[in-house]
Amino acid sequence: MTRHLITSAIPYINGIKHLGNLVGSQLPADLFARYQRARGNEVLFLCATDEHGTPAELAAAKAGKPVDDFCTEMHEVQAEIARGFGLSFDHFGRSSSPQNHALTQHLAGRLADADLIYEVSEKQVYSNADGRFLPDRYIEGTCPNCGYDSARGDQCENCTKQLDPTDLIDPRSAVSGSTDLEVRETKHLYLRQSALSEQLDTWIDSKHDWPILTTSIAKKWLHDGDGLRDRGITRDLDWGIPVKNGDKDWPGMEGKVFYVWFDAPIEYIACAGEWAEANGKTDADWERWWRTDRGADDVRYTQFMGKDNVPFHTLSFPATIIGSGEDWKLVDYIKSFNYLNYDGGQFSTSKGRGVFMDQALSILPADYWRWWLLSHAPESSDSEFTWDNFQTSVNKDLADVLGNFVSRVTKFCRSKFGETVPEGGEYGPTELALIDDLTTKIHAYEGHMEAMEVRKSAQALRAIWVAGNEYLQNAAPWTTFKTDPETAAMTVRLSLNLIRLYAVLSAPFIPTASQSLMDAMHTDHDLWPDDVTGALEVLKSGHEFEVPEVTFRKITDDERDEWQIKFSGTRD
RNA sequence: GGGCCUGUAGCUCAGUUGGUUAGAGCAGAGCGCUCAUAACGCUUUGGUCGUAGGUUCGAGUCCUACCGGGCCUACCA
Numbered sequence A: 001m002t003r004h005l006i007t008s009a010i011p012y013i014n015g016i017k018h019l020g021n022l023v024g025s026q027l028p029a030d031l032f033a034r035y036q037r038a039r040g041n042e043v044l045f046l047c048a049t050d051e052h053g054t055p056a057e058l059a060a061a062k063a064g065k066p067v068d069d070f071c072t073e074m075h076e077v078q079a080e081i082a083r084g085f086g087l088s089f090d091h092f093g094r095s096s097s098p099q100n101h102a103l104t105q106h107l108a109g110r111l112a113d114a115d116l117i118y119e120v121s122e123k124q125v126y127s128n129a130d131g132r133f134l135p136d137r138y139i140e141g142t143c144p145n146c147g148y149d150s151a152r153g154d155q156c157e158n159c160t161k162q163l164d165p166t167d168l169i170d171p172r173s174a175v176s177g178s179t180d181l182e183v184r185e186t187k188h189l190y191l192r193q194s195a196l197s198e199q200l201d202t203w204i205d206s207k208h209d210w211p212i213l214t215t216s217i218a219k220k221w222l223h224d225g226d227g228l229r230d231r232g233i234t235r236d237l238d239w240g241i242p243v244k245n246g247d248k249d250w251p252g253m254e255g256k257v258f259y260v261w262f263d264a265p266i267e268y269i270a271c272a273g274e275w276a277e278a279n280g281k282t283d284a285d286w287e288r289w290w291r292t293d294r295g296a297d298d299v300r301y302t303q304f305m306g307k308d309n310v311p312f313h314t315l316s317f318p319a320t321i322i323g324s325g326e327d328w329k330l331v332d333y334i335k336s337f338n339y340l341n342y343d344g345g346q347f348s349t350s351k352g353r354g355v356f357m358d359q360a361l362s363i364l365p366a367d368y369w370r371w372w373l374l375s376h377a378p379e380s381s382d383s384e385f386t387w388d389n390f391q392t393s394v395n396k397d398l399a400d401v402l403g404n405f406v407s408r409v410t411k412f413c414r415s416k417f418g419e420t421v422p423e424g425g426e427y428g429p430t431e432l433a434l435i436d437d438l439t440t441k442i443h444a445y446e447g448h449m450e451a452m453e454v455r456k457s458a459q460a461l462r463a464i465w466v467a468g469n470e471y472l473q474n475a476a477p478w479t480t481f482k483t484d485p486e487t488a489a490m491t492v493r494l495s496l497n498l499i500r501l502y503a504v505l506s507a508p509f510i511p512t513a514s515q516s517l518m519d520a521m522h523t524d525h526d527l528w529p530d531d532v533t534g535a536l537e538v539l540k541s542g543h544e545f546e547v548p549e550v551t552f553r554k555i556t557d558d559e560r561d562e563w564q565i566k567f568s569g570t571r572d
Numbered sequence B: 001g002g003g004c005c006u007g008u009a010g011c012u013c014a015g016u017u018g019g020u021u022a023g024a025g026c027a028g029a030g031c032g033c034u035c036a037u038a039a040c041g042c043u044u045u046g047g048u049c050g051u052a053g054g055u056u057c058g059a060g061u062c063c064u065a066c067c068g069g070g071c072c073u074a075c076c077a
Helices: A019-038 A054-063 A067-084 A098-113 A193-205 A212-223 A260-278 A283-290 A307-324 A357-363 A366-375 A387-417 A429-450 A454-475 A477-483 A485-506 A511-520 A557-566
Strands: A003-008 A042-049 A091-094 A117-127 A139-142 A169-173 A181-191 A299-306 A333-337 A340-342 A383-385
Touching: A003 A019, A003 A283, A019 A042, A019 A299, A019 A333, A019 A340, A019 A357, A019 A366, A019 A429, A019 A454, A042 A067, A042 A260, A054 A067, A067 A091, A067 A357, A091 A098, A091 A260, A098 A117, A098 A260, A098 A307, A169 A181, A181 A307, A193 A212, A193 A307, A212 A307, A212 A333, A260 A283, A260 A307, A299 A307, A307 A333, A357 A366, A366 A387, A366 A454, A366 A511, A383 A387, A387 A454, A387 A477, A387 A485, A387 A511, A387 A557, A429 A454, A429 A485, A454 A477, A454 A485, A477 A485, A485 A511
Parallel strands: A003 A042, A003 A299, A042 A091, A299 A333, A340 A383
Antiparallel strands: A117 A181, A139 A169
């Protein structure tokens, strides 16, 4: 048995996430967690909300709420939606938790002790009207290069020229529009990542099986120009984790907080502490997942994230961990994803473009989305959501191949034998061939799941469903019933068992539907089928079941067209 | 500007370290079946593998250039 620590990139607090966010981290992480649990492995699957930073403060201000109240509410909203999608976190934490405050301050102290933190005095734009320092992106003005009047302080969107905020002509705050800006001197802490560059490089080099997407981004940062650059880890904000050295004040850093990207990954660890607290466990219970000196040696740690998160997970966070000199678990495998586009453009949280998680659940059950998103996961390149593709895939795979299989088997049985598993008959060559075929196909499915090849796993699962329809066609119980009802009974008995088998195998992808099938079959026997022959004899003759409601209804052309229009604009 | 990813049948994608006639699903065509959500099964039509060169006995696979799509480029997160 392996112990799997699994984390999903933690979604930002400022709004409800769209399907692109979902498929890039939480959903594949859930697939993997559910699969590993089903295989009998011990799993700790953690996620949280990422609550600090300028956008959170601005979103709260826009909502007219204190930022901590806003975060508390949004956390609950996201938690509820996550439950709706069947995301099986062992704990859904918060980066603003007391555990994360303490651990972030502790690690900063350790890094300071190791001489990996130093102070830098720098100039930054301050907005008097907003009463805050502005990140470069939050300053707008006219581009000195092309004259575009809404260029951002870091880069002009129009001519793509990289800018410094002081380059802008007539700069203004993107928050309030105020032109009452001034440049102020401010001190910040920098993490001396450069000192750990070689260690990080060696570590990355040792990861031969990581996706190219993951390693190439890390390598670029390590070797571009002067190599890995040091990074500011503090900000002049009100909302965040106060800059402290352990539990001691940090002279000169009063009123400042840690940068959100410093504390957010630490929440992966702190979240385990939150999990322990929420479940009446001890520190030792969570440390055995995270401390290699306290039992985490045999843990395999896998992170899931979108490609934009890679530098922080391959470099900054490992630098924090390594630099602390403490025995924290380093990630073993990083699964990164490209982006999902929406109907010819990008999903966009800020622009409200695309389908958002709450909207998705309001029109169809989670399993429809889970299936489509996972079977089209943007693994090798960006992929695209279109309503047409969604309708076609879901109708064909879920309704026709799987759903209809369940329907034809259970209804045939009911009409000929009643809602009871029939007895009699013995396996012939057709059944033995099916078992061989299923054994091969299940091994293929397992192989892809272990490797986190999401699309291939979906294809392999679908092939297992198809095998049922092929078998039924060959065995043709509706024909044999006329002359040899015992054989027809055997075919139906096996097919009913196939439904249970499919429910078990499919649960990582479509947990809700799988549970309904288990319920309809009146069974809770959900052990993974290491032996197909045995797995097809779980439901014995005489076992009662019921014909389930339609497992997956089809999406009509009218619905497709309606949704296409409904979601063509922007939200709000 | 720099780095990386990507371009394979109408669509969505597979194609191990270069090795015999380039694969799958969907869509299309034909046949079969009638238990079923007008579902299922079988057969089958589609590709000069972005373009042009090069290396090689042999390239979708390696090299170069070009064209197209995308991401990142360190103060959004």
